[in-house]
Amino acid sequence: MIRVEGLVKSFAKQRVLDEVDLQVKDGEILVILGESGSGKSVLLRHLIGLEVPDQGKVFIKDVDITVLPESKLLKVRRDIGYLFQDGALYDFMSVEENVAFPLLEHTKISEKEAYQKVHELLEMVGLSSAKTKLPSELSGGMRKRAALARAVVLGSKIVLCDEPTSGLDPIKSREISDLIKEVSRRFKSTMVITSHDMMNAFRIADRLVLLKNGKIRIEGSPRDLKESKDSFLQEFLTDQYS
Amino acid sequence: MVINSVLHIFERAGLSVIFFLRSVGCIFSGRVRWKDVFKEIYEQGVETAIIVAMTSFATGAVLGLQGYVMLTQFGAREYVAHLVALSLVRELSPVFTSFIFSGKAGARMAAELGSMNVNDQILATRTLGVDPVEFLVVPRMIACFLVLPGLVVLSELFGIFGGYTIGVFDAGVPGASYIQQTLTAIRFVDFFSGFIKTLFFAVFIAWVCCFEGFYTKGGSLGVGRFTTRAVALSYIIVVISNTVLTKIILTFWG
Ligand SMILES: Nc1ncnc2c1ncn2[C@@H]1O[C@H](COP(=O)(O)OP(=O)(O)OP(=O)(O)O)[C@@H](O)[C@H]1O
Ligand SMILES: [Mg+2]
Numbered sequence: 001m002i003r004v005e006g007l008v009k010s011f012a013k014q015r016v017l018d019e020v021d022l023q024v025k026d027g028e029i030l031v032i033l034g035e036s037g038s039g040k041s042v043l044l045r046h047l048i049g050l051e052v053p054d055q056g057k058v059f060i061k062d063v064d065i066t067v068l069p070e071s072k073l074l075k076v077r078r079d080i081g082y083l084f085q086d087g088a089l090y091d092f093m094s095v096e097e098n099v100a101f102p103l104l105e106h107t108k109i110s111e112k113e114a115y116q117k118v119h120e121l122l123e124m125v126g127l128s129s130a131k132t133k134l135p136s137e138l139s140g141g142m143r144k145r146a147a148l149a150r151a152v153v154l155g156s157k158i159v160l161c162d163e164p165t166s167g168l169d170p171i172k173s174r175e176i177s178d179l180i181k182e183v184s185r186r187f188k189s190t191m192v193i194t195s196h197d198m199m200n201a202f203r204i205a206d207r208l209v210l211l212k213n214g215k216i217r218i219e220g221s222p223r224d225l226k227e228s229k230d231s232f233l234q235e236f237l238t239d240q241y242s
Numbered sequence: 243m244v245i246n247s248v249l250h251i252f253e254r255a256g257l258s259v260i261f262f263l264r265s266v267g268c269i270f271s272g273r274v275r276w277k278d279v280f281k282e283i284y285e286q287g288v289e290t291a292i293i294v295a296m297t298s299f300a301t302g303a304v305l306g307l308q309g310y311v312m313l314t315q316f317g318a319r320e321y322v323a324h325l326v327a328l329s330l331v332r333e334l335s336p337v338f339t340s341f342i343f344s345g346k347a348g349a350r351m352a353a354e355l356g357s358m359n360v361n362d363q364i365l366a367t368r369t370l371g372v373d374p375v376e377f378l379v380v381p382r383m384i385a386c387f388l389v390l391p392g393l394v395v396l397s398e399l400f401g402i403f404g405g406y407t408i409g410v411f412d413a414g415v416p417g418a419s420y421i422q423q424t425l426t427a428i429r430f431v432d433f434f435s436g437f438i439k440t441l442f443f444a445v446f447i448a449w450v451c452c453f454e455g456f457y458t459k460g461g462s463l464g465v466g467r468f469t470t471r472a473v474a475l476s477y478i479i480v481v482i483s484n485t486v487l488t489k490i491i492l493t494f495w496g
Contacts, residue, residue: 048369070373078371088366091358102370150370 001026001158001190002047007056009042016042018214019056029184029191031201033236034211040194041085043211044160047192048080049073060158078106081151081159081189085166087143089135089150096122096131099149106154121149125179141172145179152183159183161193165200173197177204198237202226210236258453264375265383265452273376274384282385286347290393293346294339298397301334302326302404309405310413322413323423326405331428335397336436337484340443343390344476348451351382352472355455356465364456379452386448387441394440435491442487446479 004022008015016039024030034040045051046058049065057064065076089098096118103114122131125145135143144164151159164180165173177200184191195201201208202222209219210233218230225233268274309325355378358364367374402424409415454472458464 050365050368070368074368074371074373076371077369080369082366082369084362084366084369086362088362090363090366091361105370105372 001028001061002192003057003059003062004043004046005057005059007043007046007058008054009039009046009051010054015214017046017053020211020214020216022209022216024190024192027184027188027190028206029181029193029204031205031208032192032194032211033196033198033201033208034194035236036196038211039214040211041162044162044192044194047160048077048082078102078154079156079158081154081156083144083147083151083159083161083164085163086140087135087147089143089147091135094132094134095127095138095146098135098146099153102150102154118149118153121153122146124182125149141168141176144168144176148176148179148183152187152189155187156189157187158190158192159187161191163194163196165195165197170199173200174203180204257457258449261375261453261456262449265379265449268373268376268380269384273373273380275377275381278377278381279384279388282381283389286343286350286382286385287389287392290343290346290389291396293342294393294397295400297338297342298330298335298400299404299407301338302330302401302406303408304404305329305334305401306405306408307412310408319413320415320419320423322409322415323405323420324427326409327402327424327427328432330398330401330405331432331436333436333484333488335394335401336440336443337480339394339397340390340440340447340480341477343386343393344447344451344473344480347386347389348447348476349469349473351386351448352451352455352458352469353465355379355382355452356458356468357462359456359458360461360464374456379456382452383448386451387444390444390447391437391440394436398436431495435488435495438491439484439487442483443480446483447476450475450479 002022002024004020007017007020009017020043032040032043042051046053047060049058049068053066056066058066060076060080063076065073068076089095090101093101096115099118099121100114103109103117104111107114119128119131122128125148127142127145127149130138130142135146138146148164161180164176168176180191180193181204183189193201205222207219207221208225210217212232218225218228218233220228305326306322309322310319313319313321313325355364358378364374364378367377406417406420409420410417451472454468454475458468460467
């Protein structure tokens with residue numbers, strides 16, 4: 001579904017990604033772990049063509065998106081949902097308008113049908129009672145859930161989530177993680193999630209990769225990683241759990 | 243150091259030209275969201291209209307007062323209507339209305355786009371498969387282009403009304419003759435030269451304010467910085483282009 005080959009990206013003199021290779025299979029939940037500043041968000045932005053790499057290729061369904069112009073990318077992106085760290089909901093639209101926006105833009109269904117679908121989705125993410133509120137009137141967790149609804153409303157087969165649990169308390173983190181898992185099951189979507197929330201990452205991931213110094217240091221199933229003897233990973237895990 | 247900042251200015255200028263061409267391209271390929279345009283027209287127009295009407299009325303009144311005193315010295319006080327009408331239509335209304343407009347509607351556009359940018363909403367628009375220039379910039383630009391000329395006409399009307407109030411009630415010019423004089427004073431060329439300048443100002447303000455907003459960086463501090471810069475740049479561009487355009491128009495029409 002997604003294939004990354006030899007991805008290199010530098011900002012000024014800092015090499016953030018250094019020949020990253022990555023594959024994400026159909027229907028899989030892949031979590032990208034790494035310290036703050038290790039380039040997780042930058043990697044994720046490459047998967048939807050928001051960054052142009054210095055070198056390397058990104059294939060989405062066997063199309064190399066790194067060579068596409070913005071006008072073609074806009075079409076590719078309709079099949080990909082993207083959850084921003086702070087939601088990035090339009091603050092001049094209510095929650096339901098935000099979620100309905102992609103539907104009204106890209107599908108031919110009537111407004112009534114669109115809102116029906118939106119209301120079902122909002123029910124699923126537990127925001128039925130807040131559907132007419134503006135994003136500024138929501139808590140951080142509610143914003144993330146609304147943004148998740150917007151990211152999946154087109155039924156995208158690929159959903160990318162940047163730090164879905166950051167800034168939330170442990171209970172809310174768990175809730176949104178479970179929600180992501182449920183969404184992926186229900187829509188059979190492929191998910192790539194960045195996180196430094198180990199607990200939830202291990203709960204929902206089918207596979208994890210650990211980013212370190214611009215390279216993928218280690219990758220495998222949650223069990224593989226727990227049993228790994230890699231010193232940096234050990235350090236990373238113990239720091240997180242303590 | 244100096245070279246760097248010069249390069250930076252050229253880079254910004256180049257970027258702004260590309261940005262402008264992208265917006266214009268959008269408009270000419272028919273990708274205009276009229277519903278959003280009308281919403282913007284309403285938001286940019288209504289609030290600004292009240293300020294423009296008030297300040298123009300006061301300006302016209304002051305012109306009447308000063309003009310009356312001055313013209314009396316030359317024994318030409320019946321020309322006060324001419325003075326008020328021509329100053330307003332040729333220079334004052336286009337320029338001052340543009341100032342007020344960029345301070346209000348322009349600043350609003352820059353701040354809105356700027357905060358959308360720092361909150362990733364512009365990036366999010368791209369991830370949703372929608373062109374942010376088409377969705378967020380073009381409606382604002384078109385609204386600006388349509389609203390400002392309207393405001394200028396409004397300003398001219400209220401300014402003349404201000405002058406009329408002074409001329410008739412303070413200086414004792416008969417009302418009918420004041421109106422008569424105003425109408426003979428303004429030739430088509432006068433109105434037109436002011437109006438053409440206004441169209442240019444509208445384009446410049448829309449361009450500068452949308453550009454600065456769209457490329458705002460640096461969080462909420464950045465929004466403040468880029469917004470004030472947008473307004474300051476608009477002022478400078480309006481004043482300078484006014485001089486140039488006036489010269490051109492006078493050369494060709496006299
Ligand atoms: N647009 C940019 N311009 C310059 N440097 C950037 C840019 N985007 C990212 N960087 C740099 O790239 C590095 C990786 O950033 P990134 O946001 O990917 O980190 P991250 O792993 O997502 O961290 P976090 O967990 O805190 O979100 C950082 O050092 C950052 O300074
Ligand atoms: Mg990040």
